[in-house]
Amino acid sequence: MRTLYIDIDSLRPDHLGCYGYKAPTTPNIDEFAADAVRFERAYVADSPCMPSRAAFVTGRYGIHNGVTTHDPAGCTLYDVEGWAPTLPELFYTDQTTTAAVTTFPRHPATWFYHLWHEFLQPQAAHFQHAKAEDITDLATDVLDRHDDTQDLFQYVQYWDPHGPYRRSDEEVERFRDYPAPPYPTAEQIDEHLAWGDVWRSATAPGVADEGLQHVKADSIENRETLNELVSHYDAEIRHGDRWVGKLLDALRDRGLYDETFVVITADHGEEFGEHGVYREHWSTHDGTQRVPLLVKPPASHDYEPGSRDHLVTNVDMAPTLADYAGLEIPETWHGQSVRPVMESADADWRDHIVFDHGLYTAQRAVRTDRWKFIRTYHPSNWGHVTPDHQLYDMQADPWEQTDLSAEHPEIVDRLETTMLEWAETHRSEHEDSLRQTAREK
Numbered sequence: 001m002r003t004l005y006i007d008i009d010s011l012r013p014d015h016l017g018c019y020g021y022k023a024p025t026t027p028n029i030d031e032f033a034a035d036a037v038r039f040e041r042a043y044v045a046d047s048p049c050m051p052s053r054a055a056f057v058t059g060r061y062g063i064h065n066g067v068t069t070h071d072p073a074g075c076t077l078y079d080v081e082g083w084a085p086t087l088p089e090l091f092y093t094d095q096t097t098t099a100a101v102t103t104f105p106r107h108p109a110t111w112f113y114h115l116w117h118e119f120l121q122p123q124a125a126h127f128q129h130a131k132a133e134d135i136t137d138l139a140t141d142v143l144d145r146h147d148d149t150q151d152l153f154q155y156v157q158y159w160d161p162h163g164p165y166r167r168s169d170e171e172v173e174r175f176r177d178y179p180a181p182p183y184p185t186a187e188q189i190d191e192h193l194a195w196g197d198v199w200r201s202a203t204a205p206g207v208a209d210e211g212l213q214h215v216k217a218d219s220i221e222n223r224e225t226l227n228e229l230v231s232h233y234d235a236e237i238r239h240g241d242r243w244v245g246k247l248l249d250a251l252r253d254r255g256l257y258d259e260t261f262v263v264i265t266a267d268h269g270e271e272f273g274e275h276g277v278y279r280e281h282w283s284t285h286d287g288t289q290r291v292p293l294l295v296k297p298p299a300s301h302d303y304e305p306g307s308r309d310h311l312v313t314n315v316d317m318a319p320t321l322a323d324y325a326g327l328e329i330p331e332t333w334h335g336q337s338v339r340p341v342m343e344s345a346d347a348d349w350r351d352h353i354v355f356d357h358g359l360y361t362a363q364r365a366v367r368t369d370r371w372k373f374i375r376t377y378h379p380s381n382w383g384h385v386t387p388d389h390q391l392y393d394m395q396a397d398p399w400e401q402t403d404l405s406a407e408h409p410e411i412v413d414r415l416e417t418t419m420l421e422w423a424e425t426h427r428s429e430h431e432d433s434l435r436q437t438a439r440e441k
Contacts, residue, residue, distance in 0.1 A: 001298065001325045002260040003153045004251070005317075007056075007102075008240060009049070010162040010281060012269030013042075013292035014181075015237055023178040025237040028245025029264060035296050036262070037342050038307050042293035043367065044268055045313040047357045048281045050074040050107050052267040052314060057086045057112060059318030059333030061356075061426050068358035068433040070107065073440070077111045080428045084332040087318040089115045091153040094327055097146055101138045102157035103130040118142065129166075130159040132243035140250045147254055153321070156247065161236030161270070163279060171239065175231040183399050184273040186223050192276045193219070199360075199381045205229070205278035220278055229279060230272055258299040261324050263317065266291040274399060276385055282360035283386075284374050285400055289355055289365070295342060297324060303342040310341050310349040311367060334426060354422045361386065362438035366415045366422075370395050373405075373415035377438035391415075 013019040016026045018033035019040075045055040046062035051074065054067035058077065062068040066078030088098050092115040099118040113119055120142070122134035139156045146152050184192065192202035202220040220226055244264070251257040271277055271287035281288040293312065297303050301324065315335035322329050323337035340347040352368045362378040372392045379386035391405040391412055405412050423432055 001151060002149075002256060003321055003325065004247075004260050004262045005153075005155045005321070006244060006247070006262070006264045007053075007155065007157040008161075008244070008264070008266045008292075009103075009157065009159050010268060010270045011237065011240075011266035011292060012287060013040075013290060015234060016292055018294070019292065023175050023234050025175075025234050026241045028241050028248065029292075029294070031245075032248055032262070032264065032296065033294050035305060036264075036294040037296070037303060037305060039293035039295070039312055039338075040307055040309050041311050041367075042265070042291055043289045043311075043313050043353060043355050044266075044291055045315040045353075045355050047268040047284075047288055047355075048359050049104075049267050050109055051356070051358055053104065053112060054109070056314045056317055057088060058084065059087060059315060059330070059335050060084065061315060061334050061354075062358065063356070063423060063426050063432050063434060064334065064428045066428075066430060066433045067109075067111070068356055069437045070359055073433075073437065074107070075109045075111075078428050078430045078433070080332070080430075082332050083330070085330055086111065086114055087321065088153070088155075090318075090322055090327055090330070091151075091325070092117070094151070094325075096151040096153050096325070097149050098153045098155075099142045099146070100155040100157075101135055101142065102155065103135075103159050104157060128159070128162070128164055132158050132160050132240050135159075136243040136247045136250075139247050143250055143254060143256070147256070151325075153325075158240050158244065160240035161233055165232040165236050167232060167235035167239055172228075172231050172235045175234040175238075176227065178231075178234075180223060180227040180230045181272070181274075183401060184226070184276070188276075189220060189222060189226065189273065192273060192278075193221070195276065195385070200277045200280040200282065202273065202276070202278060220273065226273060226278075233270065233272070233279075261298055261321070262296045263321075264292065264294040265314065265317070274401075277360075277382070280360065282357070284355060284357045284363040284365035286372075286398070288357060295320070295338070297342060304345055306345065308341055308345060310338070310347070311351075311353045311369075312338055312341075313353050313355060352418060354419060356434045358434050358437045362434055362441060364419055364423075364434060366419050367394070368415070371411060371415060372400065373412060373419070375416060375419060377435060378441045380441060389416075
């Protein structure tokens with residue numbers, strides 16, 4: 001089977017047309033979504049970049065694989081009892097051709113490069129300047145060189161819309177008339193300005209290098225300047241969508257689209273002040289942790305296109321790809337194949353998920369159908385505004401604006417117990433790596 005896995009950096013789902021966004025950010029991805037299953041409640045098991053991709057390629061949570069942060073601590077997987085192959089290794093061992101086109105070598109993580117037949121990185125002046133057009137050119141070249149290969153696992157990662165934002169004023173202009181999302185409100189921005197020069201706060205949002213027209217470079221002062229920042233983000237999404245569309249067109253032009261298993265997703269999202277931190281992926285709030293997930297099997301497989309509300313994480317993607325490729329899913333992997341959910345919107349599924357963030361903060365969250373409970377083990381720069389326990393009613397408050405932990409201590413206790421049981425079940429013989437990250441911050 002041919003598999004194409006498209007991983008778009010810093011892309012949050014509520015800025016895509018197929019997820020209900022009004023601005024014209026993703027015409028090509030929206031067209032693809034009509035052929036796919038769209039997961040409404042997909043999360044990354046670990047964030048940001050390195051932990052998220054470690055969860056994907058290992059099929060294991062960071063608490064078990066050891067990658068919960070960046071820098072040297074994220075460069076090595078834990079040694080664990082039993083054989084734990086990565087997803088590329090599983091395909092490689094099956095003699096499926098494996099090829100990656102990615103900007104990821106900016107992180108010296110040897111576990112990501114393990115057993116690819118081809119691993120390609122576009123040349124760039126700086127690791128934050130990889131061009132989407134170069135990614136598509138390299139990925140299309142892989143298609144052409146393997147057009148007669150029956151079994152191909154191709155991973156393609158785009159940098160846009162990750163900062164720094166580089167779109168022209170003309171590209172940004174089409175988005176300025178669309179209002180920014182409802183949060184933060186004008187009153188909340190005023191509160192954030194009082195935080196002082198805290199990393200990525202309203203007074204220090206890190207936009208000086210973004211080239212943002214009409215934004216005072218050293219602050220987000222009001223809803224107008226917030227809208228300008230979001231407009232640049234949306235323009236980056238539109239730019240990335242153009243080149244994703246050209247890659248999908250390359251599949252169609254070569255008669256490969258119908259027979260290819262295609263996934264479009266992200267490694268994490270991006271927050272824009274909903275909780276006081278601007279243009280950053282820093283927490284287990286939905287702005288960071290929730291991602292788009294669009295999955296299209298080959299035409300020869302039965303499935304029901306459309307929306308799904310099942311709770312999934314990117315740890316489920318390795319067993320899903322293995323399942324559709326007819327490979328045995330390793331017992332050491334933690335995820336579940338979403339194939340039953342693909343085949344029926346009424347499929348039984350899990351009732352909760354657990355996920356971590358370990359770079360800027362050290363947080364673990366439990367998400368159920370109704371509730372999200374967040375446990376902060378280290379607040380980093382935001383200790384004055386980030387409590388140890390947070391509880392949100394995600395049905396009544398999807399923007400996570402009202403912390404109900406004091407009103408519902410029994411739910412906090414129940415979900416924290418669920419979290420502790422999950423940790424005990426999934427940790428390896430090593431220390432819980434998120435707790436280690438919190439201790440060393």
